[in-house]
Structures are given as C-alpha cells and as structure tokens.
Amino acid sequence: MVEELLHSSPGIANFGIFFLLGAVLLLIVLGFVTYGILAERKVMGYMQLRHGPNRVGGKWGLLQTVADVLKLLLKEDIIPKAADKPLFILAPVVAFAPSFMVLATIPFTDKFQFADIGVGLLYYIAVSGLTVFGMVLGGWASNNKYALLGGMRAAAQMISYEIPLVMSVLGIILLTGSLNLNDIVEQQENVWFILLQPVAFVVFFIASIAELNRTPFDLPEAENELVAGYHVEYSGFRWAFFMLAEYVYLFAMSALITVIFLGGWLPLFDFLSFIPGAVWFSVKFSAVVFVYIWLRSTLPRFRVDRLMEFGWKVLFPVALANIFLTALIKTLFF
Numbered sequence: 004m005v006e007e008l009l010h011s012s013p014g015i016a017n018f019g020i021f022f023l024l025g026a027v028l029l030l031i032v033l034g035f036v037t038y039g040i041l042a043e044r045k046v047m048g049y050m051q052l053r054h055g056p057n058r059v060g061g062k063w064g065l066l067q068t069v070a071d072v073l074k075l076l077l078k079e080d081i082i083p084k085a086a087d088k089p090l091f092i093l094a095p096v097v098a099f100a101p102s103f104m105v106l107a108t109i110p111f112t113d114k115f116q117f118a119d120i121g122v123g124l125l126y127y128i129a130v131s132g133l134t135v136f137g138m139v140l141g142g143w144a145s146n147n148k149y150a151l152l153g154g155m156r157a158a159a160q161m162i163s164y165e166i167p168l169v170m171s172v173l174g175i176i177l178l179t180g181s182l183n184l185n186d187i188v189e190q191q192e193n194v195w196f197i198l199l200q201p202v203a204f205v206v207f208f209i210a211s212i213a214e215l216n217r218t219p220f221d222l223p224e225a226e227n228e229l230v231a232g233y234h235v236e237y238s239g240f241r242w243a244f245f246m247l248a249e250y251v252y253l254f255a256m257s258a259l260i261t262v263i264f265l266g267g268w269l270p271l272f273d274f275l276s277f278i279p280g281a282v283w284f285s286v287k288f289s290a291v292v293f294v295y296i297w298l299r300s301t302l303p304r305f306r307v308d309r310l311m312e313f314g315w316k317v318l319f320p321v322a323l324a325n326i327f328l329t330a331l332i333k334t335l336f337f
Contacts, residue, residue: 040250041068043296045079050300078239083145086236090144095237095244098137098172100147101130102185102251109258112280123184124176127259131214134248135161140225141245142233153232156307157223159214163314164213170322171206172327175263188267197264202325204264206318211256213314216249217295219302222310257291258284265291 006047041056041064048055056064082091108123110116120126135158142154176182178199179190187196197204213220224232234245261267265287268280 006092034312036110039254041065043299046293046296047300062180072243075243080239080241081236082272083147083236085146087144090140091236092241093136094141094144094240095248097140098134099248099251101133102248102255105182105255106251106258108184109255110188110262110267111258111284113185113188115281116185119183119185124172124180124182124187124263127255128165131252131255132161132165134252137245137248141237145233145236147236149230149320150233153223154234156232160213160216160220160222160310160314163311164210164318167206167314167318167322168210168214170326171203171210172263173326174200174203177326177329177333184262184267186270187263191266191269195264195266195269200264200325200329202321204260206322206325207264208260210314210318211260211296212295213255213310215252215295217253218299219234219305220310221304222307253292253295255290257288257295258263260291261287265333331332 043053044067045063056067058064059067059070105127107117108120108126110119110123138157138161139154142150142152142157145151175187175196178196179187180255181187181190216223224234234242237245261284261332266283267287268284270278270280270283
C-alpha cells in the first residue's frame with residue numbers, strides 16, 4: 004500500500020527523501036556539536052590547569068557529552084504556572100532553527116554546498132538575526148523579571164553589535180562586487196582578505212563574539228547577576244535547545260570567517276594544492292574555533308555599560324572608517 008502511494012504521488016516520495024536526508028544531516032550536526040562541546044571543555048581544562056571531563060564514558064571522558072544529552076532528555080520538563088505557555092514552548096525553537104538554516108549557504112568546498120544562492124552572505128546575516136526573537140520570547144514568556152532582563156540585554160547587545168558586524172564585511176563586498184560566498188572565496192586565490200582587510204577582520208571577529216553571547220560578551224546569561232538570564236526557567240531539552248543554538252552558531256560563524264577572510268578551501272600556497280580542499284577548510288575552521296575557546300578561557304566578562312559603549316563608540320566608528328578607506332583606495336588605485 005505504501006509503495007502504491009509513493010508511485011501514485013511522486014511529490015510524497017520526494018518529500019520523504021528530503022525529510023530523511025534532513026534527519027540524517029541533523030543527527031550528524033548534533034553529533035559534531037556534541038563532541039565540539041567536549042573538545043571545548045577539554046581545551047579549557049588544559050588552559051586553566053585543571054582536568055576536563057574524565058569520569059564518564061571510559062577513557063578521556065569521550066561519552067561525557069552523550070551522558071549529558073541523556074540526562075537532559077530524561078529530566079522533567081517544567082513549565083512555570085504563570086508562564087505564557089504557547090510562547091514558552093515556541094521560544095527555544097525560534098532560537099534554534101535559524102542556527103541550522105544558516106549552514107545551507109556555507110561552501111565547505113568547491114563541490115560541497117547545500118545551496119549556492121547569489122546573496123549567500125546577506126542570507127546568513129538576515130537569518131542569524133532571527134535568533135534574538137527566540138531569546139526575547141523566552142525571557143518574556145517565562146514571566147520572570149530576571150529572564151526578562153536577560154532577554155532585553157540579549158536584544159540590545161545583538162542588535163548593537165550586528166551593525167558593526169555587517170559594516171565590517173562591506174569592505175569585502177566593495178572589493179569583490181558580490182554577495183555570493185563562492186565568488187568571495189574564489190577571489191582570494193592570490194591573497195586572503197584577512198591581509199587586505201585586517202581592520203574589517205578584527206571588527207568582525209569581536210562583533211561575532213558578542214553575537215554568539217560568548218565570554219567576554221556573555222551578558223545576556225550572566226549567571227552571577229541574572230541567574231542564567233533569559234532561559235533561567237527552562238529545563239531539560241528545552242534548555243538544551245538554547246545551548247545547542249549557541250554552539251551551532253559558534254561553528255557556523257567560524258565557517259563564515261573561514262570563507263570570507265581565510266580563503267575557504269583554498270590552499271595556503273599553490274604548491275600545496277594537492278591537499279584536498281576539505282582538509283584546508285577543516286584546518287582553518289578548527290583554528291578559528293580554537294581562538295574562540297582560547298578567549299573564553301582567558302578574558303573576564305565586560306560590564307554591561309562598557310559593553311554597549313565599546314560597540315557604539317569603538318567598533319562602529321572603526322567599521323565606518325574602514326568602509327570609506329576601502330572605497331577611497333579602490334577608487335584611486337583600482
């Protein structure tokens with residue numbers, strides 16, 4: 004009966020295939036994120052002269068994150084009595100879904116990309132901005148003043164730092180004349196944009212830390228003030244959705260930096276072109292992730308007023324000056 008239905012309705016068959024592929028991709032990414040979390044905990048333990056996870060799952064604590072996932076799945080799902088239940092349930096999904104959607108346009112190699120669209124960079128920036136709605140919804144729907152304050156901080160921080168983040172890549176768009184991520188990679192064949200646009204790279208990287216809510220810019224979930232911020236009332240797998248969104252964005256942002264500043268899958272030197280592009284991309288991507296972890300292990304948290312001042316009074320003018328300087332140099336010399 005099922006076979007007859009599939010033969011009579013090709014659309015159903017195609018939908019089933021895409022659904023299956025999507026489910027497999029989701030499991031692969033979740034597995035990658037799970038062991039990415041373990042790698043971060045191990046690296047932080049090494050940097051801070053303490054042991055990382057090493058008690059669960061045998062040698063080196065390899066199954067520690069698997070145990071954490073099982074724990075979160077088995078924990079009781081609690082919804083506060085005074086919470087707005089529909090919005091409370093919806094918020095983690097709104098925060099989590101865009102983190103996977105942005106991966107669609109990342110060109111991991113010249114032959115491996117889920118969707119090659121002409122405005123891939125614009126798509127990434129637009130879709131990633133949707134996550135802030137999930138954070139604000141989570142804080143508002145919890146009906147908790149600390150959660151609400153965390154949600155408001157998240158909105159203020161992410162909107163403020165998204166402006167210098169976008170402005171920093173305008174210099175690259177001026178140089179390439181394209182929003183297509185494949186075109187941006189191909190135009191770095193002779194020299195990477197981190198060398199042509201060092202100021203843009205520094206601004207983009209700092210702003211990306213604030214966008215990811217990572218130390219030293221993790222004010223929306225400052226546990227010493229807000230008791231975990233916007234997701235303080237969440238438990239079990241709903242809480243895990245917020246955390247997974249943060250880590251998927253960490254990997255997505257590292258991949259984007261690799262593409263637009265580090266030449267993507269292109270080799271460091273021409274004589275090394277025999278090494279597959281996937282290897283080059285993985286090495287560069289891993290280096291960027293390592294720097295994110297390094298900063299988290301080293302720097303103290305900003306004060307909230309200093310955080311906003313730094314975004315508007317330092318990063319914004321520097322990004323603006325970089326645009327004018329890039330346009331001037333391109334006009335005069337190219």
